[in-house]
Amino acid sequence: MDEYQRVLTSECSNHVNEDVNLKGWVHRVRHLRKVSFLILKDRSGFIQCVLESKIAKMKITNESAVEISGKVVSTNQQENGVEIHVDNIKMLSYAAPIPFEVNNDEIEANLDTILNHRVLSMRNPKVQSIFRIQSKIVESFQEYLRNKGFTQIFTPKLTSQGAEGGANVFSLPYFGKEAYLAQSPQFYKQKMVAAGYERVFEVAPVFRAEEHNSSRHLNEYTSMDVEVGFIEGYEELMKLENQLLIHIFEKVKLACANELKLLNIELPELKEFPQLTLQEAQQILKEQFEKTSPDGDLDREGEKLISQYIEKKYLTPFVFITNYPTRKRPMYTMLNQNNTELTDSFDLIYKGVEITSGGQRIHDYQQLIKSLASKGLDLDNFKSYTDLFRFGFPPHGGFAIGLERLTAQMLNINNVREATAFPRDCDRLTP
Amino acid sequence: MDEYQRVLTSECSNHVNEDVNLKGWVHRVRHLRKVSFLILKDRSGFIQCVLESKIAKMKITNESAVEISGKVVSTNQQENGVEIHVDNIKMLSYAAPIPFEVNNDEIEANLDTILNHRVLSMRNPKVQSIFRIQSKIVESFQEYLRNKGFTQIFTPKLTSQGAEGGANVFSLPYFGKEAYLAQSPQFYKQKMVAAGYERVFEVAPVFRAEEHNSSRHLNEYTSMDVEVGFIEGYEELMKLENQLLIHIFEKVKLACANELKLLNIELPELKEFPQLTLQEAQQILKEQFEKTSPDGDLDREGEKLISQYIEKKYLTPFVFITNYPTRKRPMYTMLNQNNTELTDSFDLIYKGVEITSGGQRIHDYQQLIKSLASKGLDLDNFKSYTDLFRFGFPPHGGFAIGLERLTAQMLNINNVREATAFPRDCDRLTP
Missing domain, CATH: 3.30.930.10 (Bira Bifunctional Protein; Domain 2)
Incomplete structure (x- = not known):
């Protein structure tokens, strides 16, 4: 399976200053006044994505599936040494508000809720x-x-x-x-x-x-x-x-x-x-x-x-x-x-x-x-x-x-x- | 799992002139006047075993599980270049006469018989x-x-x-x-x-x-x-x-x-x-x-x-x-x-x-x-x-x-x- 377009989040540090195409889920998104920070997760890990200008205002919900294209930039603010300066976000599958918070360190819900909403x-x-x-x-x-x-x-x-x-x-x-x-x-x-x-x-x-x-x-x-x-x-x-x-x-x-x-x-x-x-x-x-x-x-x-x-x-x-x-x-x-x-x-x-x-x-x-x-x-x-x-x-x-x-x-x-x-x-x- | 005693049939050619201990099933046994030839099978393959004197007369049936000790001897009569000159055979589990011949090239029985006697x-x-x-x-x-x-x-x-x-x-x-x-x-x-x-x-x-x-x-x-x-x-x-x-x-x-x-x-x-x-x-x-x-x-x-x-x-x-x-x-x-x-x-x-x-x-x-x-x-x-x-x-x-x-x-x-x-x-x- 060629994925000539897609780069995994864990591979980004090998692509510094290159344009890459990422796919995954929105783990968290934080909107500031002129910039938004989005943590993208895929099967290999996490990466911080920086959204500016128009894209920063895009309506993005946690757990939506997205495709993100942008440039890999070195930073000493992130554990993996890189972040993505985003050019474009494509919504692959929009997530409605989820019934309980899954992106905290621990899920604060009882076992039945966790098992009922297994995905x-x-x-x-x-x-x-x-x-x-x-x-x-x-x-x-x-x-x-x-x-x-x-x-x-x-x-x-x-x-x-x-x-x-x-x-x-x-x-x-x-x-x-x-x-x-x-x-x-x-x-x-x-x-x-x-x-x-x-x-x-x-x-x-x-x-x-x-x-x-x-x-x-x-x-x-x-x-x-x-x-x-x-x-x-x-x-x-x-x-x-x-x-x-x-x-x-x-x-x-x-x-x-x-x-x-x-x-x-x-x-x-x-x-x-x-x-x-x-x-x-x-x-x-x-x-x-x-x-x-x-x-x-x-x-x-x-x-x-x-x-x-x-x-x-x-x-x-x-x-x-x-x-x-x-x-x-x-x-x-x-x-x-x-x-x-x-x-x-x-x-x-x-x-x-x-x-x-x-x-x-x-x-x-x-x-x-x-x-x-x-x-x-x-x-x-x-x-x-x-x-x-x-x-x-x-x-x-x-x-x-x-x-x-x-x-x-x-x-x-x-x-x-x-x-x-x-x-x-x-x-x-x-x- | 150490099997310090057991050698597989496929390993015998590495043990020429050594005494070995084999375990497996009797694939076939042929009694001549003073000597018997027994083909032993285990999970790795087959080997010919030569039985002389008293052991040659031992009552051995096809498909019995046996333990054989003997010496590995070079021979050009066998495809793998070795055979076993047997010192001792221990019957681990005796096989009654089997209901159909399983050791021919093909089993001559219908599918139902083959499946009914799967083992x-x-x-x-x-x-x-x-x-x-x-x-x-x-x-x-x-x-x-x-x-x-x-x-x-x-x-x-x-x-x-x-x-x-x-x-x-x-x-x-x-x-x-x-x-x-x-x-x-x-x-x-x-x-x-x-x-x-x-x-x-x-x-x-x-x-x-x-x-x-x-x-x-x-x-x-x-x-x-x-x-x-x-x-x-x-x-x-x-x-x-x-x-x-x-x-x-x-x-x-x-x-x-x-x-x-x-x-x-x-x-x-x-x-x-x-x-x-x-x-x-x-x-x-x-x-x-x-x-x-x-x-x-x-x-x-x-x-x-x-x-x-x-x-x-x-x-x-x-x-x-x-x-x-x-x-x-x-x-x-x-x-x-x-x-x-x-x-x-x-x-x-x-x-x-x-x-x-x-x-x-x-x-x-x-x-x-x-x-x-x-x-x-x-x-x-x-x-x-x-x-x-x-x-x-x-x-x-x-x-x-x-x-x-x-x-x-x-x-x-x-x-x-x-x-x-x-x-x-x-x-x-x-x-």
């Missing part, structure tokens, strides 16, 4: 930054895995059964049958490993019909799924996720320095994440915080406290919790060799919020059948899954990272909806 | 190659656009209305409301342009409740969507798509040389794609092939014939068809300045199949309202869309490429289901 709220530079960073997270996730021999997969979201069986599944009529929306690509990513790809990832929406509205739950979210064949054990998966997150943090730091600065976020240098067994974590909570945990799990408060403890002790916001009890994990989870009451599974907690579940999966047909039976599940319902394990299913495992949660935690966003372009919850199906 | 059919090297190439198509699509300043977006698949209004939409109950599955991210990608990102792309599933089963339709497919703000006209979009496809072809050629060779595909050197207005295309069909086209469109036969004509005349498998009539395009399509009966829209035909629809969109509020009214659409139903155009919506447009169709056409696959890992149609919701 306008994203014009705020801080809000805008969130989804630039999100895009970079996904880019670096994919980049790291591709360099490690992973294949990107695309698996169906319309399925004939829920992956975990039963609850929290959206269903819909499908040509005389009943279809379900995928809660996760769990079975499909396992299938792609067994199909010979060995190492696969997927970045795609998943759907959870959970009725509770909380600041960290969505009914539709983006799952970054990873599955790896021929592993030696689940420790390998934690190591992979650790390295992957180190890569993501480094890339985001480099590529989104401006966005992070704007959001006042300093990302830490990540090293090896500490690990605690669930039992150890529960004991620490009891001893250090007099906190009792629910059977075989941590609750939200527990996740927060254990994160605080780890942050203090190891100076890192991440901690793996491992070896959840067999009765609390799905039927496909690999049992621990030393204690079959426990599983070779893990969660990853980041700043007090679980952003990953993962683990090794059962690959032995007989063991899988036994596991299904011990969970009281009907073997017939899982036949199309279990049958595959008769044809050389290698040892394997994986994990999934919730993109919106990772974004929110990284940027100290309290409600995951703010890290979602167009969030879906029990009360929200628009815009 | 096994993908073990066939040719079938396996299809989805490696598909992954590379997406990688290079994303790479090209990111380098051009595009942001990757993630928009909801659960919506409160169909983007085009009405037909062919799946619907489902959603917490007391009715939700629809997105037929395309059309409105959302436009919104993200207007939100300030200017240039966005999305790679995500879309859902079409179309009842007809054809060799090129799916009820769920992967749409590679692109939307660009501040364009001068729709020609810019065609140029972008042209350059994008040149990049994709070059990258696939480089990275998937083995896969293409296996599939006997030679990808052409792409240049500038020819363009025909719809009217010109229809006239050529009439004059050259005595073929009448449906009103304001090409039918399937017409797309094939025009592709043949272009291939012969310009030696390229691609052709843009432009300026579809206003009455045949969605309400958001920009009208042509010189003739408002026509639109600034295009389709891209590749080897006789449409793989893209695109065009400039209306960005002027009044013009949009007029367009809705002229289509007889109820303004109230589109208020949440049209209202956005009051707040500085810049000139913009875009296109979408169907990933499975592009893959199928590139690889001379007749039925798009074969270019889909787990296809969904009116009769198929499994595996």
